[in-house]
Amino acid sequence: MPPKRVKRKDKMAHDAIPIAEPPAQIPALAKLPAELFDEIISYLRVLPLSFYYDTYYDKARGNLPHPQFRERTDALRALSATCRALRDISYHRLWSRLDICWVPSEEAGTWYKYVMQSLQTKSKGVVSSSDYLKESIRTITLMLSKSDVAPTMTALRDLLEALPNLSTIQVITCRIPGDFGRATQGLSCPNVRTVVIPTDCHAVLKACPNTMHVRCAGGSGVTLIGSLKFSKCETLDGMINWVKDMKTVDRKLSIPFAGPLLSGITPSSGLIKNAPNLRKIEIRRPVCFGLGIMSQNKAPEQWSLVISKLSGLPKLRVIVLSFPGLEELPSDLVSIQKAREVLRKSKLQEERKLIVRRVIAQHYASPSDNKDHQVGDIVHRYEEEIFS
Secondary structure, three states: OOOOOOOOOOHHHHOOOOOOOOOOOOOHHHHOOHHHHHHHHOOOOOOOOOOOHHHOOEOOOEOOOOHHHHHHHHHHHHHHOOOHHHHHHHHHHHOOEEEEOOOOHHHHHHHHHHHHHHHHHHHHHHHOOOHHHHHHOOEEEEEEOOOOHHHHHHHHHHHHHOOOOOOEEEEEEEOOHHHHHHHHOOOOOOOOOEEEEOHHHHHHHHHOOOOOEEEEOOOOOHHHHHOHHHOOOOEEEEOOOOOOOOOOOOOOOOOOOOOOOOOOOOOOOOHHHHOOOOOEEEEEOOOOHHHHHHHOOOOOOOHHHHHHHHHHOOOOOEEEEEEEOOOOOHHHHHHHHHHHHHHHOOOOOOOEEEEEEEEEOHHHOOOOOOOOOOOOOEEEEEEEEEEO
């Protein structure tokens, strides 16, 4: 009987050599050094800290920030959704800013509802997200209206408490200063270094004791100066009305605040008392779109009296005078000379600087003056003078 034939195994099927998958193609952008990538995205637009709600006006959107300033955010969101390599370099940069101020064109008529609902939604999402995302957020931008106040303020507090590395707070406009103050009462944001707020939001400074740069984004600024005592302010600028109260700089006696909300805050105490470490200050004329040209036409003659009192700030190193309009008035020259005297006689053993600017607010500029569609001041002249 012939032997049984053994069925041979198909070597091609059984012993096939595995074919290696081609290596993933990493986009060239993802291979760039971090410093170069950051340099590239720095050219993409974001809402600047020089955005003043009262001086910005767009025919289609009124005072609402234009979507053009979402450019950086939109670009990073698109990159982070492209592939893993680009996501790795884009994701934490995307979440370094949390701008809760964008309103779609179709919602512009009810922006006051949209921004508050948006704050509630984003707060809930961020609070429940990973620690990595929460630790990435460095800047938060807010618009606060009178819509749905109670749940929104609760959401805001929850959000601020969840951001351990928050360094910049920018409030574009606030229609509920009392509720905002109560929402931040007892809050601690020790890593915040820059605060850009309307005067009425001054209570947040008590929650940010390490703030070094304070910018007044609206209002007179008087009560804001009263709250500087809770910060480590070294730079003070923005829309402060220095001549509304001629004791704003050097008042020595405090007038206790009678309200229960901000016990201990003295809105009328002076700048010298509340910000002894101040190193840079801007003197400018507050500008408001609603006041027309009368809020912009010239610097008050009393500026010279205010500036002479700045000699009481022992660490003051830089004085910025932002004059409205292009015409140089005799009173402007007096103010400039007073600033020179303060810096020249200073005992500070460092180089001092006087900066003189001629600026026009965005909504007063003609199209030919504002070809780049700036949202801040349009600087027509800039001069520096050094003292040593």
